[in-house]
Each structure stands twice: as structure tokens, then as C-alpha cells.
Amino acid sequence: MRKYDIIVIGAGSVGLPLAYRLAARNLKVAVLDKLASAGQGQNKAAIGGIRATHSDRAKIKVGKASLNFVRSLKQEYGQDVDYVQGGYLFPAYDPEIAAGLKGLLPTQKAFGLNIGWIEPEELEEIAPGIKTEGLLGGTFSPDDGHLSSLKLAGAFHRMALEKGADFFFQTEVTALGQSRGRIETVKTNKGDFQAPLVVNAAGGYGRQVGLMAGTDLPVFPDSHEAGVTEPVQPFLKPMVVDIKPDQNSDNYYFYQNLAGAVVFCITPRPQRWGTDIRSTSEFLPMVIPRMLDLYPRLRYLKIRRVWRGLYPMTPDAKPIVGFDREVKGLFHAVGMCGQGLMLGPGLAEMIALALVEGEEDPEIFTDLSPYRDFSGRELLQ
């Protein structure tokens, strides 16, 4: 039996920074993941956008904390994750969309977001080549950015290793053992682990892990496809998000990463539920005409690779973060709704504070509680 102070299930967007935060507090940490190395689940499927621009109080707060952490990685931790503070741009060509975006601004500003409405001329300067015909302007949040999800996972993995965390890969959790209402053991295909604290950070598989303890968390993954192009000279800084729906898709978004490639993703409609992450023939013909309509200049870019990843959704599109009420010592941090990359770094410190120091930020832990009323819905997703 391997004994630890704390076991983190899942070496992904949440588990990795959390492992670092916990190990940095001198806890003996074990991270278990069924895949072969760090960030191989949905983390690496993330296209790399990182923003605080949400319309929900808790998510804005977590997002800002994430951005702060990520911005400090190079200077303070010597980790280069290709972070670029290019901002998020939401252009509008439709009066209804424009009104919707403008309508969010008071709330967003109230929660301290640096965001504002920009007119077409300024927007064109930020995104040279974007369609100008019918452009009404858009919102721009210059403090957001993008990074390499691959490098971020690598960085957190290295940082956690350095602080002494133990990683067990190809180690699939099969059961959670309890004793008198307390978590006790984590059983895996590679033997048992023991710890008084266990964090469920299993992402798209968070519901299954919850069920092992008898808790049914409403986490249901759907899937999105993404792609990346060849690299070209820098021409675009922000993440461009077109939230106007089409016949068979909702929003799509793209940006140029530090390596020069354009990375893109679309939300299909209807949503594709389930854990299938095989690529489909529908993706490219769905997303490319939309991108070329908005940004004709992209037509010369060659598409290099496509993939599909899961969005572990919750009914109100907000993460589930907090202690299990039935099983003491079990903590859930799942249902990131496809935003694990941008929420994980910030959440990690908040979760570590709650687990180790017992300090729970009420704004976060109330809003994201596993036992909240899930009927609400965030306006901007």
C-alpha cells in the first residue's frame, strides 16, 4: 500500500497545477492518470485560449487568477509556455449580436474585467484582414491571451516533479474505498493507494469517479473538433471569436499561436454527446467556410492537423468544485466545460488553500458547489 497525504486523480488541466500547488506546500502528493503522460486527455486537445472574459462572477475570478499565474511562469518559474497576451476579440456583424455583447459589458466590468466596445476601425487594426463589410464593432479584452496547452502541461508536470510529487501513469482508478464515511483508499489497475484526501480531477471522466464514491455529479461530455495550420509570419494577435450561430454550428474561434500556426475550433449544433474523440468528415467543411467568410485572407493557409476533444459539460456550464458531503476527504474539481486550461491554473491555488489551509473563497465555492442549483445558465459561454 502506497501512502500519501493527498491523491489527485487526473494529470490534466486541473490535476497538474494542483499537484504543483500541493507539493509546493510540502505535502506528499500522488497523481494518478490512466493515460501515459501528463496532459494527454482533454488538456492537449485545448486549442490554447486563456481568458478571464466570462460573464459569471466565479469564472471571471478564477480566470483572472489563471492569467496571473500563467503570466508569471516565465519570469518566476523559468517555464516558457508560449504565452501571448493578444486579447480576445468578439466581432459583431449583426445588431442582435452587438447588443448581446454590449449587454454583457456592465456585468463584466463590475467584476473587474478589462473589456470594452471597440469601433470597426480599431477592430480592423487589431485583426488586419477581417471582413469589414457590415462590421459593427466588437468587444475586446486585451488582458486575455493564448498559450501552448502542450507546453503548459509540460511546465506544470516539471514544476510538480521538482517539488516532489509522484506521478503514476497508465494507472486507472477502479474503485474508491471508504471507511466510516471517510475516503481511505484509491484502488487502481496498478495496486492500491492510501490518503486522507483525494481530489477527483478526472475531467471528462469525473462523473465515473464520483460514482465510485456514490456521488452522481452532473458531468456529461460533449465533443468539439479543432485544427491547426502550418506556421506563417505573425499577422494576428488576438483570439477571434465569432458567436453568431450558423445552420449547423454555434460559435467558432481561432488565433495565431506563438509558433505561427492558426489554431481553430467550432461548436457543432446539435451538440455531440459522448466520449468519442475520433475525427469526423464534418468538421473541416463546417468550420473553414465560416472562417474564410470572416477572414478571407486565411484561404492560403494550409491545414496541418485536426483532432477532437471533450467538453465535460455541466447543466449550467460552470465547473463543479468542492468537497463531497457524503464522503469526507473527497474533493471534486470536474466539469470544466471545455475551459479546464483557462480555469485550472487559477483553481489550483484556490483548491490548495481550501484543502490545506481550510480557506474557502465563498464566491467561488458557493457558486461552483457540487450541491448548487444547476438551473442557471451563463450568458457568454
Added chain:
Amino acid sequence: MRIKEHPILDIEDKKTISFSFNGRVLQGQEGEMVSAALFANGIQSFSIHKVEDAPQGIFCANGQCSQCTVIIDGQPRKSCVTPLQEGMEIKTLVHFPELPPGNEYHPSHPPKELECDVLVVGGGPSGITAALELSEQDFSVILVDDKERLGGKLVLQTHKFFGSVADCYAGTRGTEIGRILEEKVLNENNITVLTNSIVAGIYSDQKAGVYENQESYTLVSFRALIVASGARERSLLFAGNDLPGVYGAGAFQTLVNRDHVKSSRRVLIVGCGNVGLIAAYHALQAGIEVAGLVDAASEITGYKVHADKIKRLGVPLYLNHTIISAEGEGKVERATIAQVDKDWNPLLTTAKTFAVDTVLVAVGLNPADEFYETALESDFPVLKTGDANEIAEASSAMIGGKIIGRKMALLLGKEVFLPPEWQEKADILKSLPGETIERKHTLPEGDGHRPILHCYQEIPCNPCATVCPFNSIQLSGKTGTILDLPEFKGKCIGCGLCLLICPGLAITLVRRSQKEGLAEVTLPHEFRHQYKPGDRLELRDRDGLALGTGILKSARFNKKYRTSLLTVEVPEKIAPDVAGILVQKQEAAAPLAKPNYSYLPENAIVCRCERVSVGELLDFIKENQVTDLNQLKQTRAAMGACGGKTCTELLPRILQQAGVPKTEITAASLRPLAVEIPMQAIANQGGQKK
């Protein structure tokens, strides 16, 4: 430089047109690949890599990697698959291209949709025979191939093929076999052929995305899939392995035998398998010198007759040797080899440096079977054939494709019989060389003719036994298969047909001369020559040992076989041993007086697209406890334009070198696209082609 004349290939005259390269006006041939036009003008450096400003030369010449990318009329294009047009403005690509301007709107169109019973990926020997078989069984087939011409690599093979005459056109040249197969498939109503088209992805919804004609995107729905996408050349790690002038034997064959470019003055070939041996032969036929062939193994893995042929022509083979460096200013100027010890480590005291401008890597092939692996994750029927299934000769691929075609018919519910002898034949055709059996040859008595069969190794081959008008050459019958050695018994009128058809050029014809103590030896010769009766020719035995000289009596050219029969008068006692004549001057193969190299194995490039070196990877592996190849993507290895086609097989070796046990290594995940496609093609906007 161009190849103006070739013993086997017809060199057509094409229209000369002008284009510019970095502002210089140059001449090229209309419709040839831009890479060929650049090579013909002596340009071998296509782009400058962002890492260390390293010049990039051609590598695959096959549209698979992106190393030959240049800027053509403002757009980055792979020069090896872009036909040259009048007035093209071509520039060196420096680091990354700029995204061309052009904000005007172009309408997009949904992909064209096609349907078939079976999609066959790859129109080489196995793909074609699989498609033909399925067509015969009344299935509709779509056959997709990335080239203009079908036939796969057959179209690059100027040599005659081994194998069985009845089953796979043995004794016929690869170029001709390719043409025959192409014609058959184009005449089938059940088969739709998409040439110049690349399958970019096999998707889970049972559709394939096809990048058609370099301009549009088509979705093909299928009931079943056959992967016949051939093989990929293995790469080799040595310092300087990324210099312009280091490339695969396949690329060389394309440049020389398809594009008719004299791409080198002198080459060094790494690998003594059939691919390396044949590349050496092709080089000599194209007027390119061969400094030698190198192989770390202690035995030749290719057919002995191929190796013997090369040795006779004056090319040394260095067994138990490896290449340790290629060096030069911006391109290969010299290459150094060294003997290896039992653990395959180079013994630097044995180093030899050759002044060569090209290093051809021919260290074997790997199946290009990614689509098969992807398809296994879905539940439609999928089979693979040819080199995509197992590396073997084209002869076995032809019958293998037929078998797979019929197996697929069975999988799709057709009640049809699969004759077991098909598989037996395929197994024989893919047999590795068997036993080498020595035999003594003598002159016939009187003034009769006799063929001398310099064929000592059991390989699947039977043309000589099918061609003799008197059936005087027959296989020994030892096993009753075409692996048996041929034997001569009976009558010979000296017609020379056996000499002409033998793919190994391993048969000579001897008879006693009227002059005392002399004999006449007739030799097949596949080179252009200006020999005249009375010339003295340097004689060689089958292993390339010098046997003195002989006087040419006559030279007859056979048009059908494009082969000369040289009759030479030689001393009687050596006549049975004379197997060929020296073609290459000995200076061509001489090493420099002193070796001249640096030994820096960690500088070898593993990922060519992103220029990631052995040393860089070893450091990363140690620092990050790497066991999963996906982790190496953080170094950008395998993240480049080619999608890891070359480095994927090298990366596990680096991990093992770093001490990770083979069993603990996790393979990198596999994803579409197999080839980069411009967005405008996906959106069917047109306009990619000028």
C-alpha cells in the same frame, strides 16, 4: 544538369520556358516539377530553416514532406509537386512564409461527395490488382493516387523485374509493368480513378477526405477500405543528415528516372538492400558516379545478382560499415564512413572520407499504414496490402493485392472462392534470398554455344526458364517453386534471349573461338556505349574481380529489351568466369587520401521539419522522465509539416538510447491530416492552381 540520353528511358523534348529564381531568369521545361527545374539549374537549396538558418534541400521528392517548399508567386508551395509554368516567380522560403494579402471575398462550396463499395488508397501494384479483383467481383471501387501516373514506384524502375513471368510480369521493366497495370485499371467501368489526389483523412463517419488535383476537397463514402499506400523510407541518424544532398533513394529515383535530372555528380549510398543496390545501378545508367555502398550488416540483404552487377561495374561495397558524417558548406561536399564493431559502434580509426555531393539513404522501408491503424478504431471492414502491409517486392505486391481484393469481396458478403495457391505464390514471391549454391562452369566442346548462369542464390525468379526456344533452361526442381536455381541442359543455338530477359544480367553466353586458346563471351549490357569492334574492355568476374581485358568482337543492340549484347574475345580459361565489364573509372570510388570529418553524432537531426537534434531530445527525455512519445511534442518533434512521417520511427530509438526500456514506451497518437491542405481547397473556392 539534365539527363540528355538514357539507355532505358526515352527522354522527350519538352517546351523550354522561362521562370525566375530569386530574381535570376532561368530556363526550365513546361510542366516539369519546379524542383526538377531548380535541380536542372544547379539549385538544391530550397528554403532556410528558422533553426540555425540551416539550408533545406529536397528530401522525399514525393509530396510527403515539405522540405522543398519555395515561394511561388507569393505563395508557399511544395516544389516537388508543383508543375512549372511560364513566368513563375520563385523565391527561397526564409523561415516562415508570409500570409499572402488578399482580403477579397471568395464564395465557398461544400465538398463534392462520391460513393463506392470499396475505397482503395494507393494506385501502386497492390492497390491496382486489389481494385481489379474487386471490379471483377462487381464491386464499385474508387482508387485514389497522389501521382499523375498510376503504378506507384514501378514507374521509376528502369530495371527488369524478378518473380514469375506468368503471375507478375517478371523479366519486364518496372516502367512497362506500371504502364500495363495502369491501362488495365483505367479500362474498368467499375473503377473510378482519382489521380493527383491524396487521401488526407479517414474519418470515423466512414468517409475519406480527398485533396483532389491540388485544388479541391472531396468526401468519399465507402463500405470498406483497402490501404495500399505503400511504404516510407527509413531515415538514418548521423551528423549532417539534414544537409541538402542527403535524401532517400526513392527521391533519387524520382529525380533521375522521372524528372530526368542529373541530380548529382557522385553519390554515396547507405544500405545494401535491393533499394540501395538498384539506386546504384540507376545512378550509373544516368551517368552519375557511385563512390560506394555502405551497410552496417555483415551481409548483403538484397539479391546477390543485384550486388554482383554493381560490383562488376566498378562500385565497391563496404559491409560492416556505417556513415558517420556528411559535411559541406550549405550542401554535401564529402561524406565519411567507418567500420563498425559488433555493437555497431563506429571505429573511428577506420574512417574513410569520399568527395561526394549526395548521400542516398536506402536503409529500408516502413509500411505507410496509418490509415489502416486509424480505420481499426471504426467498425467498417479494412484490409491492407502491398508494402503498406509488409515490405516486399512489387511482384509479391501484385498477387498480394489480388488476394486482398478477393478477401474484401468475402468480407462484403460475396460468396467467392479464394484459391489457396494464390497465397502460396505470394509467399514465394516475398521470400528473402535463400541459400547460395556455388557451381562450376565449363566451356562447351566443339563450336557450340552455352549459357553460363551466374545465378547462385535462391530467389523467386523464372524468366530464363520461360524464354528458351528449346526449353533448355529449367529450374532445378529442388523445391518445385520459382526459388529453385535455373539449370542449363540440352541445346543452345546462342540466340541470347536468356541474356536479354534475365533481370539480374547474370547470364552470359560462351563458345570456343576458332583461335587456339581463346573463347567468345557474350554479355548483356544496359548502358549506352560507343564501343567498336577491336576495343579492349576491362573484364570482371561475377564478384567484380579483375580478369584482364578482352577484345570486343561485336556489339548488337536489341531494341525490345533495350539491351546490348557485347561479344568479347577472351582467354579460354577465364571465359566461364567473365560476367561483365567495368563501367565506372576506379578514381570515382577512391576515398580521399586522409579522412576529413568531425564526429558529432548528437548533432544528427531527428525531426527534419522542426530541426530537433538527437542531443536536444536526449536532454529533454532526461529532464522530463519521458516514456510517452507524445511528450516529445513539446520539443516540436513530429509536429512539423510532414506529420512525423520520418521521425516517428526514430523517436523510440532515441528514448531507448536514453535508457527507457522498449516495453515502457507509449506511441504518439495518430491524427489526420496525412497531408496539408489549403483552406481554400477545403472550401472549394478554386484558385489554388494558377
